[in-house]
Amino acid sequence: MFSAVANVLRGIGHRVVDNLWRFGASMRFFLYVLIYSGESFRRLHLTIREIYFTGVLSLIIILVSAFFVGMVLALQGYNTLQRYGSSEAIGVLVALSLVRELGPVVTALLFAGRAGTAITAEIGLMKATEQLSAMEMMAVSPVARVVAPRFWAGVFSMPLLAALFSMVGVLGGYLVAVPLIGVDAGAFWSQMQASVDFREDIVNGVIKSVVFGIACTFIALFEGFDAPPTAEGVSRATTRTVVNSSLAVLGLDFVMTSFMIVA
Amino acid sequence: MERTTIDLWVGIFAAAGAAALFGLALKVGNFNSATMGETYSVTGAFENIGSLKPRAPVKSAGVVVGRVDNIRFDPETYEALVTVKVDKRYPFPKDTFANIYTAGLLGEQYIGLEAGGDEKMLQNGDKFSKTQDAVVLEKMISQFLYSKASESNDTKEAD
Amino acid sequence: MNDNIVEIDNLSFGYKNRLLHKGINMKFPRGKVVAIMGGSGSGKTTLLRLIGGQLRPVGGEVRVTGQVVHKQNRKGLQALRRKMGMLFQQGALFTDLSVYENVAFPIREHTDLPESMIRDLVMMKLNAVGLRGARDLQATELSGGMARRVALARAVALDPSIVMYDEPFAGLDPISMAVTCNLIRRLNDALGATSIIVTHDVQEVFAFADYVYFVADGVVAAEGAPEELRKSVLPFVHQFVHGEVDGPVPFHYAAPDYRQDILRSPNV
Numbered sequence: 140m141f142s143a144v145a146n147v148l149r150g151i152g153h154r155v156v157d158n159l160w161r162f163g164a165s166m167r168f169f170l171y172v173l174i175y176s177g178e179s180f181r182r183l184h185l186t187i188r189e190i191y192f193t194g195v196l197s198l199i200i201i202l203v204s205a206f207f208v209g210m211v212l213a214l215q216g217y218n219t220l221q222r223y224g225s226s227e228a229i230g231v232l233v234a235l236s237l238v239r240e241l242g243p244v245v246t247a248l249l250f251a252g253r254a255g256t257a258i259t260a261e262i263g264l265m266k267a268t269e270q271l272s273a274m275e276m277m278a279v280s281p282v283a284r285v286v287a288p289r290f291w292a293g294v295f296s297m298p299l300l301a302a303l304f305s306m307v308g309v310l311g312g313y314l315v316a317v318p319l320i321g322v323d324a325g326a327f328w329s330q331m332q333a334s335v336d337f338r339e340d341i342v343n344g345v346i347k348s349v350v351f352g353i354a355c356t357f358i359a360l361f362e363g364f365d366a367p368p369t370a371e372g373v374s375r376a377t378t379r380t381v382v383n384s385s386l387a388v389l390g391l392d393f394v395m396t397s398f399m400i401v402a
Numbered sequence: 403m404e405r406t407t408i409d410l411w412v413g414i415f416a417a418a419g420a421a422a423l424f425g426l427a428l429k430v431g432n433f434n435s436a437t438m439g440e441t442y443s444v445t446g447a448f449e450n451i452g453s454l455k456p457r458a459p460v461k462s463a464g465v466v467v468g469r470v471d472n473i474r475f476d477p478e479t480y481e482a483l484v485t486v487k488v489d490k491r492y493p494f495p496k497d498t499f500a501n502i503y504t505a506g507l508l509g510e511q512y513i514g515l516e517a518g519g520d521e522k523m524l525q526n527g528d529k530f531s532k533t534q535d536a537v538v539l540e541k542m543i544s545q546f547l548y549s550k551a552s553e554s555n556d557t558k559e560a561d
Numbered sequence: 562m563n564d565n566i567v568e569i570d571n572l573s574f575g576y577k578n579r580l581l582h583k584g585i586n587m588k589f590p591r592g593k594v595v596a597i598m599g600g601s602g603s604g605k606t607t608l609l610r611l612i613g614g615q616l617r618p619v620g621g622e623v624r625v626t627g628q629v630v631h632k633q634n635r636k637g638l639q640a641l642r643r644k645m646g647m648l649f650q651q652g653a654l655f656t657d658l659s660v661y662e663n664v665a666f667p668i669r670e671h672t673d674l675p676e677s678m679i680r681d682l683v684m685m686k687l688n689a690v691g692l693r694g695a696r697d698l699q700a701t702e703l704s705g706g707m708a709r710r711v712a713l714a715r716a717v718a719l720d721p722s723i724v725m726y727d728e729p730f731a732g733l734d735p736i737s738m739a740v741t742c743n744l745i746r747r748l749n750d751a752l753g754a755t756s757i758i759v760t761h762d763v764q765e766v767f768a769f770a771d772y773v774y775f776v777a778d779g780v781v782a783a784e785g786a787p788e789e790l791r792k793s794v795l796p797f798v799h800q801f802v803h804g805e806v807d808g809p810v811p812f813h814y815a816a817p818d819y820r821q822d823i824l825r826s827p828n829v
Binding site: 184187188190191194195198234238296298299300302303305306307309328331332335336337339340341345 | 405408409411412414415416418419420422423425426427429430431457
């Protein structure tokens with residue numbers, strides 16, 4: 140009985156220590172990434188190449204999802220708003236939900252699934268096939284050559300993707316609200332413009348997406364770098380990337396939103 | 403893939419992203435009115451501001467000319483001190499009247515400016531000399547009921 | 562000046578409390594091809610990593626050109642590594658680059674040579690391994706043997722003075738194997754470099770190595786020129802050289818008595 144309790148406690152302790160250790164390791168890794176970042180700016184083509192892989196190749200999924208999210212928002216919003224006789228406010232509803240929340244958050248979640256997993260798998264495989272070791276033996280730091288360019292590419296791509304998401308979402312909402320439902324186009328835009336604040340809504344949305352960009356890309360990179368160099372290790376790391384990125388995005392979103400609303 | 407092709411795609415991506423940001427700022431948001439360029443601030447003391455909030459519009463003749471900057475409580479006079487920022491393009495006379503109005507019956511509250519006739523204009527850091535408080539609905543209703551009651555009392559006494 | 566470019570002095574290394582190496586001494590003279598042999602899991606590859614400074618020894622030291630590897634700071638280590646080239650077991654080519662770019666990689670990273678000169682260098686190295694014609698292929702399109710040769714071209718791209726080979730013959734067909742043996746010897750002599758080969762392919766290595774170390778149980782069990790070792794009467798060397806199933810190196814991993822093990826009921 141006593142030993143069973145002790146075992147449970149030991150299990151908890153082990154996990155806590157384990158996670159703390161990993162967290163510490165990840166912070167040290169983050170520091171390395173920052174220290175070696177100079178390389179990714181001095182040799183910009185490395186970073187540009189990664190922007191292609193993380194940003195450009197994520198465009199399709201981001202744009203298509205944004206379009207549908209915008210249309211659904213308009214349909215649902217109209218359904219509720221018309222009960223209160225204020226269906227013109229649909230533009231406000233669509234734009235505010237997209238710019239403040241859905242744009243940054245959904246983009247980050249899709250990014251984690253599309254680009255994050257690709258980064259983790261690629262780096263994990265490079266490690267498993269000794270490419271990173273080989274680089275080290277050639278006196279080239281893998282953090283400078285492989286990790287830092289991917290990090291900055293992700294941080295750069297995320298706000299652009301989020302802005303595109305919001306914009307296309309608003310267009311989707313417009314297409315449903317105005318031609319399909321018959322809301323007045325002038326009211327749609329003017330009410331939206333009156334209520335969406337540049338500083339409070341749009342800039343805050345961009346700040347969120349930059350933070351999500353840092354979090355998602357970093358998690359993907361760390362999991363790849365930390366993955367055991369086996370097929371199973373890489374596949375587990377990929378899963379962890381999605382789970383951890385999603386949790387980080389949603390948690391950070393809550394924290395940032397509460398600060399932004401209070402301030 | 404060729405480096406030039408990658409460069410082209412990344413260029414398109416960056417341009418589209420920047421365009422989307424601009425689009426959000428101009429078409430979706432109120433970037434135009436939020437960046438009023440130069441402003442001057444004027445403070446007014448109110449006994450009751452109702453539910454006026456920072457960033458509420460300041461209007462004159464129905465046109466937005468500024469925004470509420472901040473709201474403080476003055477512990478000496480027990481009044482609310484409201485600072486508003488007004489666009490430099492719109493100078494107002496010294497004796498301008500600042501009222502707190504409600505948009506519609508239950509809408510948001512804003513500050514309405516009614517220009518006076520003074521020769522001198524308001525400067526940065528000045529005070530509104532004349533202010534009018536927000537109309538608080540509960541107060542109005544209770545006043546109305548009270549006056550009705552006293553009216554009926556009066557008629558009773560007259561009998 | 563010392564004649565040994567790499568010296569391993571009383572080196573110990575291990576993970577947790579299990580020691581893999583228990584006081585290893587080796588010397589690698591300039592210009593020679595030296596092989597390190599031993600059974601699987603005897604820590605041969607780890608030795609290469611210790612020489613390259615990717616691992617820290619528990620005791621003793623490795624000296625490369627007289628400098629202690631694990632006492633170098635980052636800059637010093639980089640400088641030492643630039644004198645080394647390493648061929649990894651599976652080649653470890655960068656899968657996102659072409660053959661040409663793979664060989665050009667160390668040159669681009671460490672020099673500011675103009676593109677035309679890089680091209681000449683890459684062509685030279687690729688020609689040496691007989692793969693000049695494959696320069697436009699992607700690294701992923703190569704067969705195992707070709708990948709190994711490209712990796713070799715990359716390892717010697719900056720004319721290192723030490724070239725390390727980690728199992729260069731593993732999984733190669735007899736022709737590729739002969740080609741690789743030939744290449745290692747030729748490159749070694751052409752570069753005037755020192756080659757350190759980790760392997761367990763006895764016959765191939767004995768044919769061209771200058772000196773051979775046998776590692777077993779964490780120590781150097783035997784050493785000498787191939788001809789001496791072939792005649793050696795040490796039971797371990799005899800077993801290894803002639804590929805016998807059982808001998809001093811047991812067929813079985815350390816285990817309790819077979820009879821007892823089988824008779825033990827599973828739920829004990």
